[in-house]
Amino acid sequence: MKHILFQSLLLLFTLGACTPKTKDSTVQWKAEILDAETQFAALVKEKGLHEAFVAFADEDAVLMRNNALIIGKKAIDERYKGMNSKNLTWTPDFIDVSKSGDLGYTYGEYQFKYTDSTGIEHTDTGIFHSVWKRQKNGSWKYVWD
Template sequence: MTRFKIILFQLCLLFVLSCKQNKNEENKVKWKKEIIDAETKFANFLKEKGMHDAFVAFAADDAVLMRNNDLVIGKEAIDKRYSNLNSKNLDWKPDFVEVSNSGDLAYTYGKYYYTYKDSIGNEQVDTGIFHTVWKRQKDGSWKYVWD
């Protein structure tokens, strides 16, 4: 009888662990969709309102930007740095999204495209790779903490 109880316990434990793993995978799929939605809203907001408003609206209070090997630390500094940047010609889409098992941090990377007119009026396209780290806020929303 004791052997039977041990086997039954092991089967129950395996069942519980597999349910937990499935639930965690379901959560990660849901959280990845939330991040893709946040990236899409960020890009669409920029197209509508411009770079300044978008980079300020989607930044966490402690967000950090790296621009030209320069760190811009905090939402207030981002606001100041982008105060004269109202371009709406930046577009991007994540190629990869990963979310922590706890669902409070995520990161994305992909390609960006920035179009602008050069000094003689010709349209130019600057392309590159972006990397963004997202953090879930107390209200459940996602804000970037690194870009």
Template sequence: MNTSKIIYTLFLVTLLSACAKQEKEPSNEMMETWKKEIADAEAAFAQMAKEEGMNKAFLAFAAEDAVLMRGNQLIEKKTGIAEYMKDQDSKGLAWSPEFVDVAKSGDLGYTYGYYTFSYEDQEGNPAEAKGVFHTVWKRQEDGSWKFVWD
């Protein structure tokens, strides 16, 4: 190999190395901050559902491209969620995450835990449905967290 080829090769390697995206691992403190942001968004979502009803809360915390899965049915986009939720003004849904995690990129996270839905049965008696929820959160351009999957 002649000298000009060696210099050219070294130049290309240096140039490509400089252009390569250097991903820095976030600190534990940053990861915990992001987890807290998601936990706070989840808590505000649950509080709004309790105080103002499911309809308002789901629309306030859904990203434009959010998807709900309800009984093997996908409800897609915020417009679909609005249609699905339009008559669901119940304030009987309560939940709290048992677990929160976030991607090292800081743009996606998820929560899961248990929910309780209190309602009146067909005879007007108090009833409850309990289950497990799983929510995927995505950081929005404005820095807020909105759910993209519930």
């Protein structure tokens, strides 16, 4: 009987250790994703589109631009070469993360300012949606933008 009681307690302890992460973990993960978004936006302001979009891309990241897919970090690097504009700003309005803490997503509004070839300034606004993946080192990189 003692043996069965011991095995039952061991099973309960093991199952308890496998319970989903607490709400505190979810809050922490959302804060990490917000921090990644904030650092990403700051790098655009500091170094420009090319460096920032490459630095925060997962190796398998995908961008959709003008109804075309840009697949992989190398393709993103090629697409953004020479694009040193620092006039893209955004802030996530919403962040969520998976229960396992390995994927998250954000969405919100962006604003892109540019001057056309005739010298007229324009502002393009819209909605962004990004999917973030936790990397092996604990950092977050986007896999979809």
